[in-house]
Amino acid sequence: MKIIESVREMQQYSESLRNKGKRIAFVPTMGFLHQGHLSLMIEGRKRGDCLVTSIYVNPTQFGPKEDLAKYPRNFEMDRKLCDGVGVDVIFFPPDREVYPEHYQTYVTVEEVTQNLCGLSRPGHFQGVATVCAKLFNMVKPHVSIFGKKDFQQLVVIKRMVAELNMDLEIVGMTTVREADGLAMSSRNTYLKAEERESALSLSRSLKRAKNLYDGGERDAGRIIAEAKKLIGSFPHATIDYVHICDTTTMKDVKRLEGECVMALAVRVGVARLIDNHVFGEPLDI
Amino acid sequence: MKIIESVREMQQYSESLRNKGKRIAFVPTMGFLHQGHLSLMIEGRKRGDCLVTSIYVNPTQFGPKEDLAKYPRNFEMDRKLCDGVGVDVIFFPPDREVYPEHYQTYVTVEEVTQNLCGLSRPGHFQGVATVCAKLFNMVKPHVSIFGKKDFQQLVVIKRMVAELNMDLEIVGMTTVREADGLAMSSRNTYLKAEERESALSLSRSLKRAKNLYDGGERDAGRIIAEAKKLIGSFPHATIDYVHICDTTTMKDVKRLEGECVMALAVRVGVARLIDNHVFGEPLDI
Numbered sequence: 001m002k003i004i005e006s007v008r009e010m011q012q013y014s015e016s017l018r019n020k021g022k023r024i025a026f027v028p029t030m031g032f033l034h035q036g037h038l039s040l041m042i043e044g045r046k047r048g049d050c051l052v053t054s055i056y057v058n059p060t061q062f063g064p065k066e067d068l069a070k071y072p073r074n075f076e077m078d079r080k081l082c083d084g085v086g087v088d089v090i091f092f093p094p095d096r097e098v099y100p101e102h103y104q105t106y107v108t109v110e111e112v113t114q115n116l117c118g119l120s121r122p123g124h125f126q127g128v129a130t131v132c133a134k135l136f137n138m139v140k141p142h143v144s145i146f147g148k149k150d151f152q153q154l155v156v157i158k159r160m161v162a163e164l165n166m167d168l169e170i171v172g173m174t175t176v177r178e179a180d181g182l183a184m185s186s187r188n189t190y191l192k193a194e195e196r197e198s199a200l201s202l203s204r205s206l207k208r209a210k211n212l213y214d215g216g217e218r219d220a221g222r223i224i225a226e227a228k229k230l231i232g233s234f235p236h237a238t239i240d241y242v243h244i245c246d247t248t249t250m251k252d253v254k255r256l257e258g259e260c261v262m263a264l265a266v267r268v269g270v271a272r273l274i275d276n277h278v279f280g281e282p283l284d285i
Numbered sequence: 286m287k288i289i290e291s292v293r294e295m296q297q298y299s300e301s302l303r304n305k306g307k308r309i310a311f312v313p314t315m316g317f318l319h320q321g322h323l324s325l326m327i328e329g330r331k332r333g334d335c336l337v338t339s340i341y342v343n344p345t346q347f348g349p350k351e352d353l354a355k356y357p358r359n360f361e362m363d364r365k366l367c368d369g370v371g372v373d374v375i376f377f378p379p380d381r382e383v384y385p386e387h388y389q390t391y392v393t394v395e396e397v398t399q400n401l402c403g404l405s406r407p408g409h410f411q412g413v414a415t416v417c418a419k420l421f422n423m424v425k426p427h428v429s430i431f432g433k434k435d436f437q438q439l440v441v442i443k444r445m446v447a448e449l450n451m452d453l454e455i456v457g458m459t460t461v462r463e464a465d466g467l468a469m470s471s472r473n474t475y476l477k478a479e480e481r482e483s484a485l486s487l488s489r490s491l492k493r494a495k496n497l498y499d500g501g502e503r504d505a506g507r508i509i510a511e512a513k514k515l516i517g518s519f520p521h522a523t524i525d526y527v528h529i530c531d532t533t534t535m536k537d538v539k540r541l542e543g544e545c546v547m548a549l550a551v552r553v554g555v556a557r558l559i560d561n562h563v564f565g566e567p568l569d570i
Contacts, residue, residue, distance in 0.1 A: 007450055011450070011452050015452070018303070018304075019303075019304075019306065021304065100448075102396070103448055104394055104395040104396045104397070104444065104448065105392065105393070105394045105395070105414075105444060105445050105448035105449055106392070106393050106395070107390065107391070107392055107393075107449075108390070108391050108392075108393060109389055109390045110389040110390070110391070111387070111389045112389070129390075130449075133449055134448075134449055134450045137449055137450040137451050137452060138450050140452070159389065159390060160390050163385075163388055163389065163390035163419075164390055164392075164415075164418055164419055164422055165292055165296070165419045165422040165423050166422050167296050167300070167422060167425070249387075
């Protein structure tokens with residue numbers, strides 16, 4: 001397994017692979033890897049001759065009061081996990097390579113970022129879109145794999161790739177969960193023992209919403225009210241948002257018609273956790 | 286010479302060239318070609334195995350009150366001129382291929398677009414950066430060639446390419462002029478016979494600025510005042526702006542130190558003309 005820190009070296013390596021007709025699969029991450037990330041890598045391993053993963057905690061997607069400084073990092077653990085799933089290249093660029101002095105170019109995806117995390121984290125998706133555009137140009141993948149846990153992020157990336165005509169396939173993979181239903185997240189490490197149970201408020205309310213939908217309920221307001229009530233019953237859980245949106249526009253819907261997603265953000269202690277469920281899809285909880 | 290209208294076909298053609306180890310040179314244009322464009326194509330011919338030029342009048346770089354609808358177009362004339370200088374592919378996409386319904390992704394370069402045409406044409410450079418990012422992803426060139434007449438545009442594109450890590454060389458070529466000094470521009474076609482002389486206000490004031498600089502003048506205000514006085518002496522010329530800027534930051538300077546450019550925008554009848562001179566460089570007028 002190769003570790004590359006320089007953008008130029010990464011581009012040259014990818015270009016040489018492409019010139020040999022090799023297919024590059026790419027999994028961008030912020031490190032502190034868990035089973036969710038590994039599931040993306042295992043998929044990438046199947047889809048490419050060369051599997052590249054990046055480990056980069058992108059400062060431009062964090063707000064000024066968010067957890068950039070304390071975001072968990074452990075390169076040595078990540079390196080071993082990557083090795084274990086057959087990653088060929090870890091791309092691990094330093095900040096000065098990604099955002100040199102006087103950096104001033106940003107990619108903005110407008111409509112689909114207006115709601116949900118775009119509302120509660122201003123600037124977040126501009127940071128995400130910008131760093132993904134940059135990473136795609138650095139790694140030059142044929143296919144890139146993202147988790148569906150960050151549902152709106154996946155919508156934003158797919159939109160950007162299509163609209164900027166990046167010649168690249170984006171694949172979204174099912175959220176990986178703990179046995180009790182908690183979606184895997186690097187931020188779960190923030191949870192204190194006494195808060196762990198409250199973190200189940202997300203998956204439990206999604207399950208409740210799914211059951212209502214499967215029972216024929218199509219009124220978004222009623223499903224949201226039930227979900228909020230359930231979250232409110234957990235002692236350490238504070239709702240950031242609960243929305244039901246159209247999966248193409250990411251706009252709120254009143255009635256569930258077409259493909260709709262319920263997306264949640266809940267604070268449990270210092271951890272801000274997100275989760276989602278696309279109605280009509282399986283939810284293994 | 287091949288004419289391609291579909292984005293997908295263009296990408297596949299470019300990818301097949303790249304897979305054969307061919308080098309792609311690219312000249313993006315808005316058509317209505319003149320000697321300035323042809324000089325870029327002649328340079329592109331030398332720098333690539335395959336020379337692609339695009340003809341696309343990009344709506345997102347025009348303001349609501351600007352000349353999009355009446356911008357001059359003549360595909361048949363352009364086709365012949367391209368053929369004459371050895372263009373291999375004309376990429377001629379329709380609007381619906383470039384900006385499909387619900388289009389919402391934009392590239393913004395911040396600081397270097399604040400001054401000059403960024404001031405007098407709000408949104409212009411976002412349109413330019415966005416369409417160039419898209420065209421680069423459609424055509425996949427190794428090298429792309431731009432004219433220096435649109436000096437700030439060249440600064441913006443170079444900045445975007447560097448900061449989004451596009452693996453692509455940007456080349457700037459000297460402005461081509463009529464015998465009397467008028468910079469070649471598709472918009473010169475807007476000039477009425479009686480206005481033609483006033484269009485020389487731009488190149489004449491640049492020449493005056495150059496002479497002052499060569500005589501030792503380093504005060505930006507004094508050079509600008511002289512240029513404005515000269516432009517004011519032409520009956521049909523109205524100043525949009527006259528600036529002297531640092532060529533890296535595009536911020537106004539008070540004294541000419543480091544590399545500086547004088548950039549002008551002048552209205553002559555309905556034509557808004559631009560020109561510039563980098564102090565210390567030749568100016569063949």
